[in-house]
Amino acid sequence: xxxxxxxxxxxxxxxxISNLNLFNPNECLWFLDRSYDDCMHQVVGNTVWKAIYLxxxxxxxxxxxxxxxxxxxxxxxxxxxxxxxxxITYVEDWFDLETDLAEFYSSIGTTDVLYPLIKKYxxxxxxxxxELFESLCWAILGQQINxxxxxxLKRAFVENYGERIVHNNNAYHLFPLxxxxxxxxxxxLRKLQISKSKADYILNLAxxxxxxxxxxxxxxxxxxxxxxRSKLITLKGIGPWTAEYVMMKCLKIKAALPIQDVGLxxxxxxxxxxxxxxxxxxxxxxxxxxxxxxxYATLYLWRSxxxxxxxxxx
DNA sequence: CGCCAGGCTTAGG
DNA sequence: CCTAAGCATGGC
Numbered sequence: 001x002x003x004x005x006x007x008x009x010x011x012x013x014x015x016x017i018s019n020l021n022l023f024n025p026n027e028c029l030w031f032l033d034r035s036y037d038d039c040m041h042q043v044v045g046n047t048v049w050k051a052i053y054l055x056x057x058x059x060x061x062x063x064x065x066x067x068x069x070x071x072x073x074x075x076x077x078x079x080x081x082x083x084x085x086x087x088i089t090y091v092e093d094w095f096d097l098e099t100d101l102a103e104f105y106s107s108i109g110t111t112d113v114l115y116p117l118i119k120k121y122x123x124x125x126x127x128x129x130x131e132l133f134e135s136l137c138w139a140i141l142g143q144q145i146n147x148x149x150x151x152x153l154k155r156a157f158v159e160n161y162g163e164r165i166v167h168n169n170n171a172y173h174l175f176p177l178x179x180x181x182x183x184x185x186x187x188x189l190r191k192l193q194i195s196k197s198k199a200d201y202i203l204n205l206a207x208x209x210x211x212x213x214x215x216x217x218x219x220x221x222x223x224x225x226x227x228x229r230s231k232l233i234t235l236k237g238i239g240p241w242t243a244e245y246v247m248m249k250c251l252k253i254k255a256a257l258p259i260q261d262v263g264l265x266x267x268x269x270x271x272x273x274x275x276x277x278x279x280x281x282x283x284x285x286x287x288x289x290x291x292x293x294x295x296y297a298t299l300y301l302w303r304s305x306x307x308x309x310x311x312x313x314x
Numbered sequence: 315c316g317c318c319a320g321g322c323t324t325a326g327g
Numbered sequence: 328c329c330t331a332a333g334c335a336t337g338g339c
Contacts, residue, residue, distance in 0.1 A: 143321040149337055150320080195335050197323070239322050263320050302320085319337085327329080 006097060008088050015084055017091065018069040022101040024123025025065035030308060031127050036147055039155040039173050040134075049075075051165045051172035052090060052130075054083045060165040060172050063091060070095070076165055096126040096252060104293045112289050113271045117300040126299050128249050132216040133209050134175040135250035136235075139242040140201050141194065156192040157202075178209035201237025208235070216250065225253055248295040257294035259283055267301035 006019045025046065033043035041050040047064045060076040072091055079087065092098060101123070108114045129135035141157070142150040161176035161184060181203060189199035208214045214235070222228045228251065232243040240260060247256035258264065265277040268286065272278070278286070290297040 139320080140322090142319095144319065145321095145335070146319040146337055149335085152337090153335095193335070197334060201322085237322065241321055245320075258320075261320055262318085317339090322334090323332105325330105325332080327331100 010081070010084050010088075015072040015088060016069055017072070017088065017097065020068045020070070020097065022105075022123050023068060023095075023097065023125060024121070025067065025070075027121055027124040027303075028095060028127065029065060031124075031303075034306065036151045037155065038151055039158050040175065042170065042172070049170075049172060051163075051174050053174060053177075054079065054086050054090075058163055058165055058174055059083070059087070060167055061087060075167055090130060093130050093252070094128055096128060099125065099252075099254070099296075101125070101296075104296050107290075107293060109289065113268065113286065114290070114297055114300055117271070117304055121300055121303050124300065124303060126248070126252070126295065128252060130250065131175060132214070132219070132246070132250050133178055133205065135246045136205055136238065136242070137175075137202050139245045139249075140198050140205075140237050143198070143242065153192065153194055157189070157194065160188075160192060178206040181206040182210070198237065201235075204236055220251060225255060228253070248298065253295065255292055255294050257287060257290075257298060259287070261298070263302050263305055264298055267304050271301065271304060 005021050006017055009016050009018065029043060029046060029048070032038075032041060032048050041048050043049075046066075047062050049060065049062045051058055051060045053059070058076075059074060059079060061072060061074045064071040064073070070091060072087060074084075074087070105118050105122075108118055129138060137157070138154060141153045145153075158173045158175060161180055163174045163180075164171045165174075166172075184203060184206075186196060186199040186203060189202065190196060194202070205214075214231075219228050219231065222231065225247065228247060229240075229243045232238045232246060233240065238246075241258050244256045244258035245261075247253040248258065259280055264283070268274070268283065269277045287294055287297065
C-alpha cells in the first residue's frame with residue numbers, strides 16, 4: 001500500500017501537495033543543499049528551484065516546503081492543466097512521496113543497525129533523479145572519484161551541452177538530452193576532464209537513447225527486477241554498482257542495494273563499531289533484515305555519514 | 315609522496 | 328573462472 005493520504009490541489013496556477021505523512025522537509029532541504037555544488041537545482045531558504053522539460057518544453061519551477069506540504073510555483077511561464085498534472089507527478093516522483101515510510105519503519109527491528117537511524121532521520125525520503133539518461137550519466141561520472149570532483153564534471157557537462165533558463169540573472173540548467181549530444185565527440189568531453197572511457201560510455205548511451213533502444217518505460221515494463229539489472233549491465237560502463245544505483249534513484253525500486261558501495265561499507269563499519277569494513281558476504285547477511293527496503297536502508301546509512309547542521313562530528 | 319574516492323572494462327592467467 | 332592494471336583528478 002502506498003502513502004495515498006496526501007492531497008493535491010490546483011487553483012490559479014498555484015499547486016500544492018498537502019497532508020504529507022512522514023515527510024521531513026528539513027531533511028529534504030538538507031539533502032538538496034549539502035556541501036556539494038549540484039548544478040541541477042538551487043536551494044534558497046526553504047525553497048528549491050529547478051528547471052525541467054514538461055512535454056519537451058523547458059519550465060522553471062520552485063517548491064516551497066512546509067511542515068507537511070509542498071507548494072509548487074511555475075516561474076517562467078504559465079502552464080496548462082496537463083502540464084500542471086505532469087509537474088505534480090514529477091514532484092511526487094522526485095521526493096518519493098508515494099512510499100509508505102511507516103511500513104519501512106515497522107519492518108526494522110529494535111536491534112537492527114538501522115533502528116537508531118530511522119529515529120534520527122524520521123521522514124527522510126529518497127530524492128530521486130527522475131530522468132533515466134541523467135541518472136545513468138551521473139552514476140558513470142561519479143564512478144571511482146571523489147564527489148566534489150564528480151559534481152565539477154557534471155557541471156561542466158551540463159553547462160556545455162544542456163539548455164538553461166535564465167531568471168533574475170540566475171541560470172537554471174537542464175540536463176543535456178541525448179539529441180543534444182549528436183555532434184559531441186569523446187575529445188570534446190575529454191576537454192571537460194571527463195575520462196576517455198567515461199566519455200565513451202556516455203556518448204554510447206546517448207546513441208542508444210536516440211535509437212530508442214532504451215527508455216525508463218521499457219525498463220519498468222520488464223517482468224522482474226533481475227531482468228532490469230541484467231539489461232542495465234549489458235550497457236558499457238554500467239556495472240553492478242551503477243545498475244543498483246540507478247534502480248534506486250531513478251526507477252525507485254525499493255529492493256535495490258548497491259552492495260559494492262564504499263559509502264555503504266563505511267557507514268556500516270561506523271554504525272556497527274567495527275575496526276574494518278564488513279565484507280560483501282557479511283553485508284548480504286545483514287541486509288536480509290531489510291528485505292524489500294534495501295534502497296531505503298542504503299539511503300539512511302548514507303545519511304548517517306554526513307553531519308547535520310548544528311551537530312558535532314565526534 | 316601514497317592512498318582513497320558513490321567502479322568499470324579489458325587483458326592475461 | 329579469477330586477479331591485475333589502467334583510467335583521471337582531488338583531498339587528505
